Structure formats: C-alpha cells, structure tokens
Amino acid sequence: MNGWLLAIAQTLFMAALAPLLAGWIKWLKCRLQSRSGPPLWQPYRDLMRLFGKQVLLAESASPIFRLAPYVVFSVTALAGSVIPMLAVGLPTSALADAIVLVGFFALGRFFLALAGMDVGTAFGGMGSSREMTIASLAEPAMLLGVFTLAMTVRSTNLSTMVSFLLVSEFQIYPSFVFAAMGLVLVAVAETGRIPVDNPATHLELTMIHEAMILEYTGRHLALMEWAAMLKLLIYMVLLTNLFCPWGLAQDLRLAPLALGLVSVMAKLLVLGIALALAETGLAKMRLFRVPQYLGLAFILCLLGMLSHVVLEMN
Amino acid sequence: MAGLHLPLIEQLVLCLAALVLFTSFLLLAQGRIVSLIHTFAWQGGLLCAATCLMAINSGRYHLLISALLTLALKVFFIPWQLRRLVLRLDIRREVETIGNPSLIMLAGGALVLFSYYVVLPIRELSLLAARNTIAVSLAVILIGMLMIISRRKAVAQVIGFMSMENGLFFAAVVATYGMPMVVELGVAFDVLVAAILFGIFFFQLRAGIGSLDVDHLNRLHEKDQ
Numbered sequence: 144m145n146g147w148l149l150a151i152a153q154t155l156f157m158a159a160l161a162p163l164l165a166g167w168i169k170w171l172k173c174r175l176q177s178r179s180g181p182p183l184w185q186p187y188r189d190l191m192r193l194f195g196k197q198v199l200l201a202e203s204a205s206p207i208f209r210l211a212p213y214v215v216f217s218v219t220a221l222a223g224s225v226i227p228m229l230a231v232g233l234p235t236s237a238l239a240d241a242i243v244l245v246g247f248f249a250l251g252r253f254f255l256a257l258a259g260m261d262v263g264t265a266f267g268g269m270g271s272s273r274e275m276t277i278a279s280l281a282e283p284a285m286l287l288g289v290f291t292l293a294m295t296v297r298s299t300n301l302s303t304m305v306s307f308l309l310v311s312e313f314q315i316y317p318s319f320v321f322a323a324m325g326l327v328l329v330a331v332a333e334t335g336r337i338p339v340d341n342p343a344t345h346l347e348l349t350m351i352h353e354a355m356i357l358e359y360t361g362r363h364l365a366l367m368e369w370a371a372m373l374k375l376l377i378y379m380v381l382l383t384n385l386f387c388p389w390g391l392a393q394d395l396r397l398a399p400l401a402l403g404l405v406s407v408m409a410k411l412l413v414l415g416i417a418l419a420l421a422e423t424g425l426a427k428m429r430l431f432r433v434p435q436y437l438g439l440a441f442i443l444c445l446l447g448m449l450s451h452v453v454l455e456m457n
Numbered sequence: 458m459a460g461l462h463l464p465l466i467e468q469l470v471l472c473l474a475a476l477v478l479f480t481s482f483l484l485l486a487q488g489r490i491v492s493l494i495h496t497f498a499w500q501g502g503l504l505c506a507a508t509c510l511m512a513i514n515s516g517r518y519h520l521l522i523s524a525l526l527t528l529a530l531k532v533f534f535i536p537w538q539l540r541r542l543v544l545r546l547d548i549r550r551e552v553e554t555i556g557n558p559s560l561i562m563l564a565g566g567a568l569v570l571f572s573y574y575v576v577l578p579i580r581e582l583s584l585l586a587a588r589n590t591i592a593v594s595l596a597v598i599l600i601g602m603l604m605i606i607s608r609r610k611a612v613a614q615v616i617g618f619m620s621m622e623n624g625l626f627f628a629a630v631v632a633t634y635g636m637p638m639v640v641e642l643g644v645a646f647d648v649l650v651a652a653i654l655f656g657i658f659f660f661q662l663r664a665g666i667g668s669l670d671v672d673h674l675n676r677l678h679e680k681d682q
Contacts, residue, residue, distance in 0.1 A: 314463075314468060315465075315468040315469065315471075315472050317471050317472045317474070317475035317476075318475075320472060320475065320476075321475065321479070434559075435558070438558070438559050438562065439486075442482055442486075442562050442565075442566070443479075445566050446475070446478065446479060446482065446566075446569075449566065449569045449570065449573075450475040450478070450593075452570075452573065453569065453573050453589060453592045453593060454471045454474065454475060454589045454590065454593065455471070455589075456589075
C-alpha cells in the first residue's frame with residue numbers, strides 16, 4: 144500500500160517538476176547567449192495562462208483532435224510512473240518493462256501525429272510526416288540500446304536493471320558506453336531538441352513538434368506542452384538512472400528516499416547544464432541529415448550489442 | 458548474473474578495444490578527408506593507450522617501446538604527413554560521397570559478427586584475459602579492407618590500409634603480448650616507408666589521370682572518348 148502511494152506521489156512529483164526543468168534549461172540557454180533569461184517558474188505561468196484560456200476549435204476538427212491532448216498527456220504520465228526515479232522496486236514498475244515504455248511513447252506519438260493531420264492544414268501534415276519519419280528511425284535504435292542493457296542484466300524490467308547495477312560491484316562495461324552514447328542521440332531526437340528540432344522557434348520550414356500542435360489553443364495546448372516537458376524529464380531521468388544509478392533508494396524508508404531525491408535532482412541539474420551547453424554550441428541540422436544522425440545512433444547501439452557478445456562473454 | 462569480474466586495467470583494455478572498433482566504424486562513414494585523418498590519429502592514440510595498459514598489467518615493459526613507436530608514427534608522423542599531402546594537393550575541403558552509407562555500416566556490423574565466429578576456436582588457445590579482443594582486432598582488419606573496397610579516393614584507401622595495419626598490431630598485442638621486437642621494428646619501418654611512398658603515388662596519380670579518384674584507372678583508353 145505504502146509503495147502504491149509512493150508511486151503515485153512520484154508520478155505527481157514528476158509532472159510538477161517537468162516545467163521547472165524546462166524553465167531551468169531555457170534560463171541556462173539564455174544566460175549562455177548573454178541574455179537575461181525568463182524566471183525559472185515561467186513555464187508554470189505559461190501553463191496556468193493557457194489553462195485559463197478559451198479553447199478554439201477549427202470547424203473541420205474531429206473528436207480525435209479533442210481527444211488527442213488527453214491521450215498524449217495521460218500516456219506520457221503513465222510512462223513516467225514506470226520509471227524508477229526516486230526508488231527501485233515500486234509496484235508500478237511491474238506494470239511495464241522497457242519495451243512497453245517504448246510502446247507508450249509510440250502510442251502518444253501516434254495520437255500526436257493524428258491530431259496534427261486532423262485539421263488538414265499544411266503545417267500539421269508536414270510536422271506529422273516528419274515526426275513519424277524520425278520516430279521510425281529512432282525507435283529501432285532505442286530498442287536495440289535497451290536490449291543491449293537487457294542482455295547484461297538479463298531482464299527488460301527497468302527497476303530490475305537499475306537495482307542490478309546498484310547491487311553489483313562497479314565495472315566498466317564497453318557495451319554500456321556504446322548504449323549510453325546511442326541512447327543520448329535517440330533521446331535528443333525523440334524529445335525534439337537541437338540539433339534535430341528546435342523547441343524555441345516557430346520557423347515554418349524547420350519545425351516538427353511545433354508544427355503538429357500549431358492548431359491547438361487553451362487547455363489543449365497546455366496539455367500538449369506539458370506532455371512534451373514531461374517527456375524530456377522522463378528521458379533525462381531514464382538516462383541518468385540507467386547509466387549512473389548511484390544514490391537511488393533501494394527500500395522505501397524515509398532517509399534513502401530523501402537521498403534518492405537529492406541525488407536525482409543533482410543529476411538532473413548537471414544533465415540540464417550539459418543539454419543547454421550542447422544546444423548553445425550546436426546548430427540545428429538539415430532535416431535530410433537526420434537519418435544519418437539516427438543511423439549513427441543505431442550503429443552505436445548495434446556496436447554496444449556486438450561488444451557485449453564479443454567482449455563481455457566468458 | 459552476467460559479469461566478468463576482471464581487474465580494472467583489463468576492463469579498461471576491453472573498453473579501449475571497443476572504442477578502437479568504434480573509430481573503425483567512424484572511418485568507414487567519414488567523408489571529409491581531414492576528419493578522416495584525425496579519426497585515424499585517434500585510433501592510433503587508443504591503440505597506444507591499450508598497449509601501455511597491457512604493458513603495465515603484464516609487466517612486459519618492451520611493449521612500452523611498441524606503444525611509443527605507435528604514438529610517434531601513427532598518432533603524429535603519419536597523420537601529419539597525410540595532412541601535409543592533403544594541403545599540398547589542395548583537396549582539404551573535398552567531401553567524398555559514400556555510396557549507400559547505411560548498407561556499408563551494416564556490412565561492417567556483419568563483419569564483426571563474422572570475425573567473432575572465426576575467432577571462437579582461436580580464443581581457446583590463448584589464456585590472456587584480453588583474448589576476447591582478438592575478434593575485435595580481426596574486425597578492425599576486415600573493416601579496413603571493406604573501406605579500401607568501398608572508397609574511391611586514394612587518400613581514403615590509404616587510411617583504410619593503415620587501419621588494417623592497426624588491427625594487425627592490436628591482434629599481436631592482445632593475443633601474444635606483441636610480436637618480437639625485430640618484427641615490430643620492421644613493420645613500423647614498412648609503414649613509415651609506405652606513408653612516404655603513398656605520398657609520391659598521390660602526386661603521380663594526379664599527374665597521370667588528373668584526379669585522385671582511382672575509378673578512372675578502370676578504363677584503359679588511350680584518350681577519353
């Protein structure tokens with residue numbers, strides 16, 4: 144019972160934290176570009192404002208268009224609930240393993256793409272087609288990376304993976320190095336950050352995620368944006384806790400949980416700095432180079448799997 | 458549960474082996490000539506680090522001499538020489554289009570698996586902890602060969618050839634703690650001479666057919682038709 148409460152609290156905490164992370168990255172990027180950035184709580188204000196506004200629907204909008212924001216947000220929140228963020232062994236982690244997690248993201252993306260095409264504007268269709276192109280290349284790479292980890296740990300359950308790494312003594316696994324590099328590239332593509340997509344602009348020719356949600360207003364838009372922030376947080380927590388799990392609570396007592404909270408916040412802080420630095424230093428690449436980029440991610444994950452088979456078996 | 462439980466140095470050697478393989482894949486996919494040369498230098502550097510670690514781990518300090526030779530030749534001299542040639546030939550900004558890069562990368566992956574299966578019986582003969590890396594070194598050799606086959610520009614082919622030599626050297630280091638010093642010095646000298654000869658070859662090639670694209674050598678006409 145205690146575990147379920149904690150799992151629900153963790154999911155709520157994730158949803159509450161996501162805008163803060165987005166604000167932190169935005170503020171850092173502004174400072175790096177010598178601008179005085181918006182305050183850290185600006186994303187909360189934006190969301191509040193959007194929730195208060197009237198919803199305008201296009202005449203040609205079907206029920207799918209209205210349904211999509213709720214589906215996208217709830218699927219993303221569900222995905223967040225299976226991630227071991229503060230502690231391993233929560234009851235929700237038995238709900239879904241890494242493959243189902245990829246499936247959750249695919250479901251959310253499916254509805255997002257449908258909603259993009261639903262109204263029938265040119266931008267929505269363009270964004271949907273691009274999103275699906277990128278997803279179809281990113282998903283195999285991500286699954287391959289997850290399988291690489293799963294081969295070492297012998298489980299696809301995220302909680303089991305993390306606790307295996309926590310319990311066993313420290314080792315350098317070559318396959319983990321490659322899987323980490325590959326999954327970072329995939330995460331950048333999936334969360335629509337530079338160099339694949341620019342979250343800060345509405346430049347028609349290059350946008351992907353923004354193009355799909357261009358027709359949304361009011362609380363629908365707020366949910367869509369919140370879901371995107373949550374997705375970024377989920378990927379960052381997933382990456383840090385899979386490859387650097389130290390500090391996570393292994394039981395549900397108060398002191399380890401507090402330590403887990405502090406460590407995950409510190410890791411997110413550092414990862415946010417890394418992301419802001421990368422986004423400031425890199426330019427967005429041409430859309431036609433994205434397949435090459437994701438091909439590199441795929442090769443990295445494939446090499447991870449090969450180096451597990453070749454190097455780590457005795 | 459899986460896991461190797463090796464000492465830290467051997468884990469590092471395995472990691473470096475994996476990175477050497479990764480640089481091989483980068484060489485395979487890299488179209489820019491200057492980046493190609495830099496990646497080749499990085500591969501040499503990783504080899505040098507792996508050799509040093511093997512030397513310290515096994516207490517066979519003659520390996521340090523090989524490491525030093527690798528550092529001098531493959532990290533500094535040959536890349537510097539190639540870079541100078543590229544500058545003199547004025548092909549610094551050229552980008553080679555690689556036909557169907559993802560297919561070639563997958564072929565590289567298949568070569569890794571192939572060399573793993575080929576090496577399985579050889580592995581049993583060696584008692585070193587790093588014997589798993591023999592497959593990696595064979596894969597580096599085969600990928601170097603794949604690079605020579607798949608590229609058309611002479612400079613890229615030369616780098617593929619040199620990376621094959623890297624693979625041979627790595628195989629010798631991880632399987633038997635290096636070759637006898639005489640052989641090693643001979644090979645190092647050969648590579649050095651090859652690097653210089655290739656330079657002359659580039660200029661001859663360019664004077665002869667007006668390009669470094671060796672596909673032009675396929676046609677045996679007196680003059681262009």
